[in-house]
Every structure is written in structure tokens, then in C-alpha cells.
Amino acid sequence: MTLHYLSHYTARHEAIISDTAEQRLGNVLMSLAHRVGRPTPTHVEVEITNEQLGKLADVGLFTATRLLSRWQRRGAIAKKRGKILILAPEKLPID
Numbered sequence: 001m002t003l004h005y006l007s008h009y010t011a012r013h014e015a016i017i018s019d020t021a022e023q024r025l026g027n028v029l030m031s032l033a034h035r036v037g038r039p040t041p042t043h044v045e046v047e048i049t050n051e052q053l054g055k056l057a058d059v060g061l062f063t064a065t066r067l068l069s070r071w072q073r074r075g076a077i078a079k080k081r082g083k084i085l086i087l088a089p090e091k092l093p094i095d
Contacts, residue, residue, distance in 0.1 A: 012058065019095065021059045025067050026092040028057040033086050043085040
């Protein structure tokens with residue numbers, strides 16, 4: 001159990017140092033989509049708020065909201081109350 005937590009901490013710390021906020025947010029969103037997302041024929045639905053997503057990606061609420069709005073304008077996602085619909089995952093900045 002301790003090794004699991006240490007591995008998780010190390011990966012998060014490495015991401016903070018080497019990835020941009022946009023990459024971290026995109027990676028977290030795609031990871032959630034794979035683990036808990038609800039696939040439909042046109043999109044994948046992830047039930048999460050901007051604040052929760054920002055905390056998971058180690059970015060502030062303002063930054064998370066700004067980046068999500070940018071992705072929505074690009075057509076990568078659509079936002080609904082408490083949900084993010086991933087429409088075009090290829091448009092998200094993931095590494």
C-alpha cells in the first residue's frame with residue numbers, strides 16, 4: 001500500500017515539474033474518461049465539476065475553467081452542469 005502511494009505521489013510530482021497546466025488537465029480528464037466515463041455514440045460523459053478536475057490536475061479553479069472554456073471553443077468538449085462531454089479527444093493536449 002505504501003509503495004502505491006509513493007508511486008502515485010512521484011508521478012504527480014513529476015507531472016507538476018515537467019507538464020504544463022493544460023497537459024495535466026488534459027491527462028486527468030482522459031484518465032477519468034477511461035476509468036469512469038460513460039461512453040455514448042457521440043461522446044464520453046464524465047461527471048465532474050471544474051473545481052474537482054482542477055484539484056486532481058493540481059491547477060487552480062480559474063485556470064481549469066479558462067482551459068475548459070478554450071477546449072469548448074475548439075469543439076473538443078462540451079460542458080454541462082457537473083458534467084464534461086468529451087467530443088473530440090484528439091483535440092485535447094495530452095502527452
